[in-house]
Amino acid sequence: MSTSINLAVIPGDGIGQEVVAQGLKVLTAVLPQDVKLETRQYDLGAQRWHRTGETLPDAELEALKHHDAILLGAIGDPSVPSGVLERGLLLKLRFAFDHFINLRPSKLFPNTATPLAGRPDIDFVVVREGTEGPYTGNGGSLRTGTPAEVATEVSVNTAYGVERVVRDAYERANSRPRKKLTLVHKNNVLVYAGHMWKNIFDKVGQEYPEVTTDYLHVDAATIFFVTQPERFDVIVTDNLFGDILTDLAAAVTGGIGLAASGNINPTGAFPSMFEPVHGSAPDIAGTGKADPTATILSVALLLRHLGYEAEAVRIEDAVSADLAERDGTFRSTDAIGDALAARVAG
Amino acid sequence: MSTSINLAVIPGDGIGQEVVAQGLKVLTAVLPQDVKLETRQYDLGAQRWHRTGETLPDAELEALKHHDAILLGAIGDPSVPSGVLERGLLLKLRFAFDHFINLRPSKLFPNTATPLAGRPDIDFVVVREGTEGPYTGNGGSLRTGTPAEVATEVSVNTAYGVERVVRDAYERANSRPRKKLTLVHKNNVLVYAGHMWKNIFDKVGQEYPEVTTDYLHVDAATIFFVTQPERFDVIVTDNLFGDILTDLAAAVTGGIGLAASGNINPTGAFPSMFEPVHGSAPDIAGTGKADPTATILSVALLLRHLGYEAEAVRIEDAVSADLAERDGTFRSTDAIGDALAARVAG
Ligand SMILES: CC(C)[C@H](C(=O)O)[C@@H](O)C(=O)O
Ligand SMILES: CC(C)[C@H](C(=O)O)[C@@H](O)C(=O)O
Numbered sequence: 261m262s263t264s265i266n267l268a269v270i271p272g273d274g275i276g277q278e279v280v281a282q283g284l285k286v287l288t289a290v291l292p293q294d295v296k297l298e299t300r301q302y303d304l305g306a307q308r309w310h311r312t313g314e315t316l317p318d319a320e321l322e323a324l325k326h327h328d329a330i331l332l333g334a335i336g337d338p339s340v341p342s343g344v345l346e347r348g349l350l351l352k353l354r355f356a357f358d359h360f361i362n363l364r365p366s367k368l369f370p371n372t373a374t375p376l377a378g379r380p381d382i383d384f385v386v387v388r389e390g391t392e393g394p395y396t397g398n399g400g401s402l403r404t405g406t407p408a409e410v411a412t413e414v415s416v417n418t419a420y421g422v423e424r425v426v427r428d429a430y431e432r433a434n435s436r437p438r439k440k441l442t443l444v445h446k447n448n449v450l451v452y453a454g455h456m457w458k459n460i461f462d463k464v465g466q467e468y469p470e471v472t473t474d475y476l477h478v479d480a481a482t483i484f485f486v487t488q489p490e491r492f493d494v495i496v497t498d499n500l501f502g503d504i505l506t507d508l509a510a511a512v513t514g515g516i517g518l519a520a521s522g523n524i525n526p527t528g529a530f531p532s533m534f535e536p537v538h539g540s541a542p543d544i545a546g547t548g549k550a551d552p553t554a555t556i557l558s559v560a561l562l563l564r565h566l567g568y569e570a571e572a573v574r575i576e577d578a579v580s581a582d583l584a585e586r587d588g589t590f591r592s593t594d595a596i597g598d599a600l601a602a603r604v605a606g
Numbered sequence: 607m608s609t610s611i612n613l614a615v616i617p618g619d620g621i622g623q624e625v626v627a628q629g630l631k632v633l634t635a636v637l638p639q640d641v642k643l644e645t646r647q648y649d650l651g652a653q654r655w656h657r658t659g660e661t662l663p664d665a666e667l668e669a670l671k672h673h674d675a676i677l678l679g680a681i682g683d684p685s686v687p688s689g690v691l692e693r694g695l696l697l698k699l700r701f702a703f704d705h706f707i708n709l710r711p712s713k714l715f716p717n718t719a720t721p722l723a724g725r726p727d728i729d730f731v732v733v734r735e736g737t738e739g740p741y742t743g744n745g746g747s748l749r750t751g752t753p754a755e756v757a758t759e760v761s762v763n764t765a766y767g768v769e770r771v772v773r774d775a776y777e778r779a780n781s782r783p784r785k786k787l788t789l790v791h792k793n794n795v796l797v798y799a800g801h802m803w804k805n806i807f808d809k810v811g812q813e814y815p816e817v818t819t820d821y822l823h824v825d826a827a828t829i830f831f832v833t834q835p836e837r838f839d840v841i842v843t844d845n846l847f848g849d850i851l852t853d854l855a856a857a858v859t860g861g862i863g864l865a866a867s868g869n870i871n872p873t874g875a876f877p878s879m880f881e882p883v884h885g886s887a888p889d890i891a892g893t894g895k896a897d898p899t900a901t902i903l904s905v906a907l908l909l910r911h912l913g914y915e916a917e918a919v920r921i922e923d924a925v926s927a928d929l930a931e932r933d934g935t936f937r938s939t940d941a942i943g944d945a946l947a948a949r950v951a952g
Contacts, residue, residue, distance in 0.1 A: 336794070342804075343797040351795070375832045377723040394740075394761070394796060401798045405805065409765040411798040415740070419755035446846070448682070449697070450740060451689040452747045452757040458688075459751065479853035486721045486832060486857045500792070504850060507825035511832045 264296035265566060268327035268531065272305040273345070274540030275550035275593075276333025282552030282597030283331055283559045286578075289601040290563070290571045300327070304349055306337035315348030321356055329562050330533035333555065334540035347397060354390050357530035359523035360421065361428050362388035362499070363561065364506040364537060366489075369583045372514030376486060382513050384492035387429040388502025390523055392421040393453075395499040417453040417498070422460045428526065429496035430468045440472045440493035441465075444481045444501055457498070481505060485512060510537055517551030518579075520558040524565060534562040548592035553579055556600055571604075578603035610642035611912060614673035614877065618651040619691070620886030621896035621939075622679025628898030628943030629677055629905045632924075635947040636909070636917045646673070650695055652683035661694030667702055675908050676879035679901065680886035693743060700736050703876035705869035706767065707774050708734035708845070709907065710852040710883060712835075715929045718860030722832060728859050730838035733775040734848025736869055738767040739799075741845040763799040763844070768806045774872065775842035776814045786818045786839035787811075790827045790847055803844070827851060831858060856883055863897030864925075866904040870911060880908040894938035899925055902946055917950075924949035 269284065271277040284299065291297055302320060309315055324330060335350045354362075368374055368382035398414035426443075433441040443461045447454025458475060465473050476484065478501045484491055485508050497505065510519035519537035536554030544550055557579060564572035578600050591599070615630065617623040630645065637643055648666060655661055670676060681696045700708075714720055714728035744760035772789075779787040789807045793800025804821060811819050822830065824847045830837055831854050843851065856865035865883035882900030890896055903925060910918035924946050937945070 342794045343800070346794040347797060375722050375724075377721060394759075397797075399761075399796075399798045401802060403765075404802075407765050407769070409802055411763045411802040413740075413761040413763075413796045413799045415745075415759040415761070417757045417759075419749075419753050423753070446849075448688045448692040449846075449849075450745075450759045451693060451743075452745045453759045454689070456747060456750075456755055456757040479849050482828065482850055482854040483857040483862065486854070487861075500795075503792075503795075503825050504828055508828040508832070508854070511829040515833075516829065 263294060264298065265291070266326070266328045267297065267299045268302060268324050268330040269299050270302045270304050270330060270332045272333040272335045272540060273307075273337045274334055274542040274545040276305070276335070276540050278545070278548075278550050278593045279536060279552040279555040280331060280333040282593060282600075283555040285597045285601045286556045286575060286604055287559050287563075290574055290604040291568075292571075305335055306340050306345060309340055309345060315345060316352050321352075324353070325357075325530060327531045329531050329566060331555075331559065331562060332533055332535040334536065334538065336540045337542055351395060351397070353533060354523050357523075357533065358525050358527075359390045359533060360425055361522070361524040361526060362390035362502060363522040363524055364388060364502070364509070365520065366506070366509040366513045368513045369518065369580055371584045371586060372518065374512055374514055376489075376512055380488070380490045382489045384489070384509070385432065385494050386502055386506050386509060387425060387432060387494060387496045388506060389421065389425045389497070389499045391499075392417050393499035415450070415453055415498075415500075417456060419456065419460060422457055423464060426457075426461050426464050426496055429494055430464055430471055433471045433494040434468050436493055438493040439470050442481075442492060442495045443473070443475045444478050444495055444497040444505065445475070446478050446501070448477060453498070461496070478505070482508060485509060506537055516554065518553050518557065520554050520561055522558065522561040522565060532562075532565050534558040534565075548594065550593045552593050552597050553600075556597070574604045575600070609640060610644065611637070612672070612674045613643065613645045614648060614670050614676040615645050616648045616650050616676060616678045618679040618681045618886060619653075619683045620680055620888040620891040622651070622681070622886055624891070624894075624896050624939045625882060625898040625901040626677060626679040628939060628946075629901040631943045631947045632902045632921060632950055633905050633909075636920055636950040637914075638917075651681055652686050652691060655686055655691060661691060662698050667698075670699070671703075671876060673877045675877050675912060677901075677905065677908060678879055678881040680882065680884065682886045683888055697741060697743070699879060700869050703869075703879065704871050704873075705736045705879060706771055707868070707870040707872060708736035708848060709868040709870055710734060710848070710855070711866065712852070712855035712859045714859045715864065715926055717930045717932060718864065720858055720860055722835075722858055726834070726836045728835045730835070730855070731778065731840055732848055732852050732855060733771060733778060733840060733842045734852060735767065735771045735843070735845050737845075738763050739845035761796070761799055761844075761846075763802060765802065765806060768803055769810060772803075772807050772810050772842055775840055776810055776817055779817045779840040780814050782839055784839040785816050788827075788838060788841045789819070789821045790824050790841055790843040790851065791821070792824050792847070794823060799844070807842070824850070828854060831855060852883055862900065864899050864903065866900050866907055868904065868907040868911060878908075878911050880904040880911075894940065896939045898939050898943050899946075902943070920950045921946070
């Protein structure tokens with residue numbers, strides 16, 4: 261834990277700007293007086309791309325390396341072809357900084373709306389692999405645009421990459437009261453990658469005799485997410501399955517407005533990056549309707565990562581308390597940020 | 607519509623045997639007297655594999671070609687390494703018989719339990735591609751079992767394969783009252799396959815001016831499946847996304863016990879194959895607890911495919927009526943089959 265934080269801020273597109281402003285407000289409010297917070301904003305995203313054609317120039321990638329952490333709002337705009345900013349900026353950062361742990365906690369807070377009848381007791385965390393799988397950009401297309409086109413996408417998986425994320429997930433499971441870890445894959449169809457994941461999962465498991473394990477195919481896992489989400493404690497899974505499952509998890513725990521995430525490089529070789537799971541929601545940008553809570557909870561994950569555990573907990577408790585008192589009355593993005601800043605400062 | 611049906615039956619593993627027996631019972635009851643039903647049972651699945659090491663020998667594959675259709679129970683058993691029967695039997699059939707339409711209707715029947723609060727009005731059909739994508743078995747592993755292992759899975763997509771399933775989905779959407787078609791993919795990350803899908807989807811759409819279309823990333827689609835499933839009418843998607851989404855769809859519409867499917871080759875070059883979406887459920891095999899309704903609804907899809915529309919509707923109506931009268935009292939697999947057979951005969 262340092263006495264200064266040198267933070268990179270990438271507000272990005274759409275509501276990204278608005279929610280990041282609230283995240284910074286709460287971060288400033290929660291930090292002890294003697295911790296010096298420096299921030300540098302990076303102008304990256306759709307506007308930059310329209311202006312200069314750049315997504316993430318080398319100079320900025322280099323500059324980003326020297327921060328303690330990155331706070332990101334959201335990336336993506338309908339005016340930019342799908343994939344340009346996602347691959348050229350967001351995924352480029354995750355890959356360049358080797359964010360192999362994509363951490364996504366899911367918790368059904370009191371008093372929040374879930375689409376599930378019976379309000380099950382949900383409190384699990386998905387450890388999503390962040391640097392491999394179908395996300396590598398490996399693939400191509402031949403005779404593009406013709407009736408004879410062939411397009412491939414290659415999921416690349418290495419024992420090196422799988423073991424490190426699986427080990428991290430065991431560590432997390434081992435430190436939680438229920439000590440339960442579920443591997444999600446599809447090893448009855450994706451036999452090469454799936455068997456490698458399962459073998460490594462079983463092998464590393466021998467070092468964690470106190471952790472109870474199970475395995476689910478991804479299709480079956482989605483069933484349990486809606487019928488029995490309380491069965492999950494820690495889930496470890498591949499990049500694409502993790503993407504799908506964490507949106508579903510967000511939906512059943514009260515919506516994407518509350519889902520936080522961390523793209524973590526636990527080695528510290530590069531800065532980790534924290535962002536809400538939601539996208540840029542261009543349809544509500546500028547209306548004050550965006551819920552900044554997911555970003556604020558991402559700030560909590562950021563603080564925890566930098567060693568400010570007490571401050572992280574203060575934010576999480578503030579969110580719990582704030583949600584418990586919400587009565588359905590509309591509060592603007594700003595108002596929610598103010599309320600949470602007041603709570604953590606108090 | 608022929609006056610005889612020459613049906614291949616593959617009961618398979620676990621509850622497969624039990625549910626297929628009920629499917630045949632209802633099929634016999636619903637068919638007009640003058641339609642001659644011939645069935646041949648194929649002994650394929652876990653037991654066969656243990657006995658002979660075979661999953662689907664050439665002679666049987668050849669024999670299966672000469673049937674009008676195939677009714678399959680379920681494939682898979684924990685005593686067989688994951689993937690052996692799935693790849694060697696189930697997927698082998700889907701690929702050999704070019705089942706490019708994997709049709710999976712989802713409907714929330716009256717009086718059935720859904721995990722969703724508010725019981726939304728769900729009635730959509732997923733048209734899942736069945737012969738490409740990450741299911742091709744293309745991939746491999748290098749230095750298997752060592753710390754330097756690399757495992758790949760290649761998603762193969764062709765304009766030929768995508769266009770035919772997309773066209774089928776437009777036809778289905780066009781013939782339904784709401785005329786709405788949603789493409790689900792992940793074209794912001796899987797840019798090669800995703801853009802090809804989207805381009806073909808847009809191009810074919812020009813021939814169906816009355817069909818309203820939209821596009822969703824697969825992660826976002828899972829959110830709508832639980833928060834707003836009534837927004838969907840027809841969904842077209844890739845093999846893997848379709849696998850995941852249809853289990854989730856089954857869960858929100860009252861469970862995997864009711865979800866039917868057809869692996870269809872609309873050209874008629876090879877027999878189509880009908881099966882419940884659920885697996886072999888070895889934990890309840892032999893207990894009489896398996897719900898045969900999914901298989902019986904798959905028989906309805908089979909009849910529709912062979913031109914017996916009135917009989918298909920009779921089965922679907924019988925299931926609706928039966929579900930409406932279920933009061934939670936336990937009924938065995940056999941009892942449900944008997945009840946439905948009586949209704950369709952009546
Ligand atoms: C925007 C997109 C590239 C991204 C992903 O697929 O990882 C998003 O869905 C997420 O989950 O962070
Ligand atoms: C058993 C398995 C190979 C199969 C699939 O993945 O297609 C099943 O999950 C299904 O949905 O029919």
